[in-house]
Amino acid sequence: MEAKKSIRLLITRQIDLHSPSYEEEFIIPYRPNMNIISALMEIRKNPVNAKGEKTTAVVWESVCLEEVCGSCSMIINGKPRQACSTLIDKLEQPIRLEPLKTFPVIRDLMVDRERMFEALKKVRAWIPIDGTYDLGAGPRMPEKTRQWAYELSKCMTCGCCLEACPNVNQKSSFIGPAPLSQVRLFNTHPTGAMNKEERLAAIMGTGGITACGNSQNCVEVCPKGIPLTTSIAALNRETTLQSFRNFFGS
Amino acid sequence: MGQGLTENFWRKLHSLSGVIPVGVFLTFHLFLNYSATWGEASYNAASSFMMNLPFKIVLELFVIFIPLAFHAFYGVYLALKSKNNVNRYHFFRNWSFFFQRLTGFIAFFFVIWHVWETRVQVTFGSEAGFSMMHDIVSNPISLILYLIGIVSAVYHFTNGLWTFLITWGITVSPQSQKTFQYISIGAFILLSFIGIRAIFAFV
Ligand code: HEM
Ligand code: SF4
Ligand code: SF4
Ligand code: FES
Numbered sequence: 001m002e003a004k005k006s007i008r009l010l011i012t013r014q015i016d017l018h019s020p021s022y023e024e025e026f027i028i029p030y031r032p033n034m035n036i037i038s039a040l041m042e043i044r045k046n047p048v049n050a051k052g053e054k055t056t057a058v059v060w061e062s063v064c065l066e067e068v069c070g071s072c073s074m075i076i077n078g079k080p081r082q083a084c085s086t087l088i089d090k091l092e093q094p095i096r097l098e099p100l101k102t103f104p105v106i107r108d109l110m111v112d113r114e115r116m117f118e119a120l121k122k123v124r125a126w127i128p129i130d131g132t133y134d135l136g137a138g139p140r141m142p143e144k145t146r147q148w149a150y151e152l153s154k155c156m157t158c159g160c161c162l163e164a165c166p167n168v169n170q171k172s173s174f175i176g177p178a179p180l181s182q183v184r185l186f187n188t189h190p191t192g193a194m195n196k197e198e199r200l201a202a203i204m205g206t207g208g209i210t211a212c213g214n215s216q217n218c219v220e221v222c223p224k225g226i227p228l229t230t231s232i233a234a235l236n237r238e239t240t241l242q243s244f245r246n247f248f249g250s
Numbered sequence: 251m252g253q254g255l256t257e258n259f260w261r262k263l264h265s266l267s268g269v270i271p272v273g274v275f276l277t278f279h280l281f282l283n284y285s286a287t288w289g290e291a292s293y294n295a296a297s298s299f300m301m302n303l304p305f306k307i308v309l310e311l312f313v314i315f316i317p318l319a320f321h322a323f324y325g326v327y328l329a330l331k332s333k334n335n336v337n338r339y340h341f342f343r344n345w346s347f348f349f350q351r352l353t354g355f356i357a358f359f360f361v362i363w364h365v366w367e368t369r370v371q372v373t374f375g376s377e378a379g380f381s382m383m384h385d386i387v388s389n390p391i392s393l394i395l396y397l398i399g400i401v402s403a404v405y406h407f408t409n410g411l412w413t414f415l416i417t418w419g420i421t422v423s424p425q426s427q428k429t430f431q432y433i434s435i436g437a438f439i440l441l442s443f444i445g446i447r448a449i450f451a452f453v
Contacts, residue, residue, distance in 0.1 A: 078338060166347060169333040203258075210261030213332060214413040215347035217339045229416075230424060237419025239258050 006030050007039060008050070008094035011058055013108045021105075025050035025094070026058075036076060036083035036097065037062050040109075059108040067223060070158030074099055074109045080160040080221055083109075102162045102169075116157050119175040123202045125182040127192040138191035145188060152185040152231065154224040161218035161228060173207030177218040180209055181231035187238070200235075200242045209235050260324070265410075265417040267321045271313045273407045280400075280441060283448035290380040293451075297379060318361070325354050350409050353402040360399030383452040393453065400445040408438040 006027050014021040027050045028042040037060070044057040062072035065084045072083040075098040077091060088095070103111035129135065141149070155178055162168045162176035183199045186192035203209045209232065218228045282300065286293040303309060329351040336348045367386055372378045387393045412434040415421040421430050 164335070164339055166332045166335050166344070169331075171333070172331045204256045206257045208257060210258050210417070213328070213347055213350075214343070214416050215341075216343035217335070217341060220339070220341050220343075227424070229427075230422060233416045233419060233422040233427070235419075236417055237422060240262065240419045243256075243258060243262070 007034070007088055009039060009043070010094050010096045011108070012096075012098040013058065014099070014105045016107060017104050024055065024058075030088075032089065034088040036074075036086045036088070036095075037065065037072060039088060039095075040083070059106075059110050061110045068156055070113075070156035073158040073160055073163075075101070075163070080163040082158065082223060085223070100159055100163050102159060111159075113157065113159050116159060116162070116176070116178060119179040120157070120182060122175065123179050123183050124195065124199050125179060125186055127186060127189055128195060129191065141188075141190050148227075149185055149188050151224075152181055152188075152226060155181060155185075155226055156224065158223065160221050160223060164217040164221040165212075166215050166217065167211055167213050172211060174211035175203075175207050177212070177228040177232060180212070180235055181226055181228050184231040184235055197242065200239055203235065204239050204243070209239055262417060264321055264324045264328070265414050267317045268325075268407070268410045269414050272318050272321055273411065275314055275318075276403060276407050277441065280404075280445045280448060284444050284451075286380065286383075286448055286451035293380045301378060322354075322358050322361070326358060329354055346409050346412075349405060350413070353406040353409075356398065356402040357406050360395070360402065363395075364399065380452065387449060387452045393449070396449050397446065400449060401442055404441045404445055405438055408434045408441060411437065 007030050009026045009028065011024050011026065012021050013024050026043050026048075028039060031038075034042075040058055040060050047055050047057045049055045060072065060074070060083065062084055063069040064071075067082050067085040070082070073080060074083055075081075075096075076083065076086050077096050080100060083097075097109060099105050099109050099111050103113050103115065106112050129138075157178060159178070161178050165174070165176055167174045168176045180203060183203055187196045187199055212232055214229075214232075216229050219226075219230075222228055282296050283293075285296040332347075332351060334348045334351070336344055368378070368382065371382070376382060387396055412421075412427075412430055415430055416427065421427045
């Protein structure tokens, strides 16, 4: 294959949340093995758009550069994914970059994913272990369970699953698939299971588990391959049983 | 704390109401219509049995009207809260999700029209039976609308059966969901066949 001399990028930009968005085109020199982040760094080195006008550098967010922190998530050629693990050589040009639409834009490709962290707090996605004295070791987790629970723990709160979910939108208060799957993770942990009812109660209310409509887009787009729809179905069973226990008594 | 009438309760009731009693009634209704393929007399015999059930008005109200109205109005509310994105995500399940809502709306208007033309007219003194349906579907436009309405209702019910099993937490593993996907498609074909053959028997 003949080496491409340059890379064309069409980037949706926005100065802040309240400003209108606009598209700006960039042409940068080609190097082999570039990812989206290195292309954005190239723009930052020389912020000149395709028309040759001097402009501001495109703002994005990234931390780990190895697809574990989730901060560089954006829409690349129509698909929500991580900029750091998306290779230019595997993309069709021009490459379109847009910010995730589910979250408020801070600037350009940088969004505020605060609502996901709020949701994790709401569903109590942690294991309370603090006491006034040493509580000692907790119960052990069966190895078989640990294996699939580990898969759930890979969630990096990137937001791709919320982006693809038709029921996560301005009209709905749905917390989205990622925090639901975390409920399953923490309810599976032997110590976490001691606070199972609290987490189930949190997802049985408005915007909780039943706001899911089973389109199963989330599981298709999750970059970590987390079995989100299995988690949702398993929690559907848990909440069904919990509502029986609540009404009829356990 | 998750007790009392939560969203979980209403949504699961909505899900259940789609199957029991509304879905069961739909299936029963299509089977009864099928008797029209055996001739006018068979259909009239079957429908007069239904017409002469004791406490018919109570049965109609509690087995059909109230659950259907609850399901339909809550369903419209739910459908309006979704933001369909099939243009961006072309997955099979996402299309099913879209069609579940589309066929819900079609069924909504179809059921109102169908009840108006049949049950309401009977209250006004028209005679129920084969000839009533014959008069309706001998108009080709009505026939086409009936075909669309029946296939939509059947799609909505059979695809809804698949999501019902997830909503209630019955099919959890991907394998069980896949198996029931095939069963749901099979049920769609079967019930569509019964519904379509029956409506043509009235022409
Ligand atoms: C013809 C009679 C109908 C039958 C047999 C029926 C049956 C069902 C069933 C079995 C479900 C699955 C429940 C679930 O996913 O948990 C369902 C869901 C649904 N129905 Fe119906 N339905 C009917 C009429 C309607 C009407 C008139 C509407 C109005 C738009 C409607 C809107 C919906 C919606 C939006 C859902 C999806 C809910 C969700 O998954 O979030 N349905 N229906
Ligand atoms: S579940 Fe997957 S797509 Fe969703 S936030 Fe976690 S890692 Fe991202
Ligand atoms: S399965 Fe539920 S949570 Fe996942 S994308 Fe569909 S509606 Fe959203
Ligand atoms: S920078 Fe952490 S996932 Fe891309």
